[in-house]
Amino acid sequence: MAATTIPFVVPRAPHLPEATWTAYLVTLLTAVPLLWRRRRPVGALAGVLAVGAVYGAAVDGPGQPLPYAVLIAFYTVAALCPPRVRSVTAVATASAVVASVAVLRGGDPRELLFTLFVLGAAFVFGRFADTRRAYLAAVEGRAAQLERANRIEAEQAAARERARIAREMHDVLSHAVSLMVVQAEAGPVAVRTAPERAVAAFDAISGTGRDAMVQLRHMLGVLRDGPPGGPRAPLPGAGALPELVARVRESGLRVSYEDGGAAAGLPAGVGATVYRVVQEALTNTVRHAGAGSAVVRLVLDGPLLTVVVTDDGRGPSPGGGGQGLIGIRERAAAHGGSVRTGSGPGGRGFELRVRLPLRPAEEGVPG
Structure with a gap:
């Protein structure tokens, strides 16, 4: 929410429309679904994308340098969801991003490439986090097993x-x-x-x-406890x-x-x-x-x-x-x-x- 607030407090160029409270509040709503991202990763991602689509279609306000909420939600899907769910979700999200850029941004190749890159990076980091968590769990399991043995x-x-x-x-x-x-x-x-x-x-x-x-x-x-008190007979x-x-x-x-x-x-x-x-x-x-x-x-x-x-x-x-x-x-x-x-x-x-x-x-x- 702090990151999405920055474009609304930085002075804008005179030829750009003013930032309204409506645009600001809708922008803040993109962070709300993240409260449920660990319990419902796919649902949180869908909520963030839905709010973002409403903002892009109905509100004329400042854009964001990065889709912060989308990246966090996409990272969570990659880190927590089973393989089939995260694969389907990744394909669906990439398709939605391509369609959004094509419709709302005129299909700018540079913006499309940049958006897909940052989404891919979020997905890779999520997989790294999942792999590290599994590795730590395996190490802890082996340590516990060794301790029991x-x-x-x-x-x-x-x-x-x-x-x-x-x-x-x-x-x-x-x-x-x-x-x-x-x-x-x-x-x-x-x-x-x-x-x-x-x-x-x-x-x-x-x-x-x-x-x-x-x-x-x-x-x-x-x-007897303690160090030996002296030589003992065999x-x-x-x-x-x-x-x-x-x-x-x-x-x-x-x-x-x-x-x-x-x-x-x-x-x-x-x-x-x-x-x-x-x-x-x-x-x-x-x-x-x-x-x-x-x-x-x-x-x-x-x-x-x-x-x-x-x-x-x-x-x-x-x-x-x-x-x-x-x-x-x-x-x-x-x-x-x-x-x-x-x-x-x-x-x-x-x-x-x-x-x-x-x-x-x-x-x-x-x-």
Whole structure:
């Protein structure tokens, strides 16, 4: 409206007719349909053209350097309308402009060419705006999709970490508490019959508790927020199995251990898994099997490590095992291994057999 007002406030040449209020008001009406240009682009363009036709046919007033309202409405059609609508509208508008110039302006080629040029420019700018809007929408969509994928990946990583920590907590606490309970139950009997064995039982309880506290502090240190407070001891690996077997022997279970050198040089992740598997197997033997003896063997056959734990107890549980065996299967699956359980040799006792492939990629896999 400000642009269309300029020809009415600039002084005119004496030979030209005066600008009237009627001509001015009709000129301003060309801007009114633009209020609906986003909701009704074609309707707004038709309204602007209709008012312009009335002005050119019935009102003798100043002309406009540019058809401002027509250009804005035509730009909106190109930017917002679907392809078929904007194509039909473009052809109809160009035809109306050619007819208007031919009738009202005497068919001046220069004016016709200029009018078609500015209309074409408005149409091209409208298409550019639509293309940019579609591009930005696609970029925003990809960013939102990437954000969702990152969030899902973070949630899955957190779930895997929670499961790993749950396995570690279960293995540490279950093993330590089981040995401490067995030793505590044997303590009162030993006090009455063999005081020296009672002292050994209490020493075993103390040592098992201290070891459990060390491992729990390690895991809690990993979970603690903030920068690390200092170096932490590494997770126990296959090299710590002799100490584990010695602690279990103190509970009264006769345990023999054979590795044939297989425990040496294992990747850290595999070594930690082997330790936890043997720890959980011996814990189950102490708690549930009612066994007098157990055998732990590590067998290395090329790229395959087999961990075998057998006892002479009651044999497989009818329920198929609890959380401990589930944790063992999860640990083996993390390395692409397998777990088999069943009766021991000769149908006596219980046997756990875990197969773990050894590959370079196993290095660093959490146990």
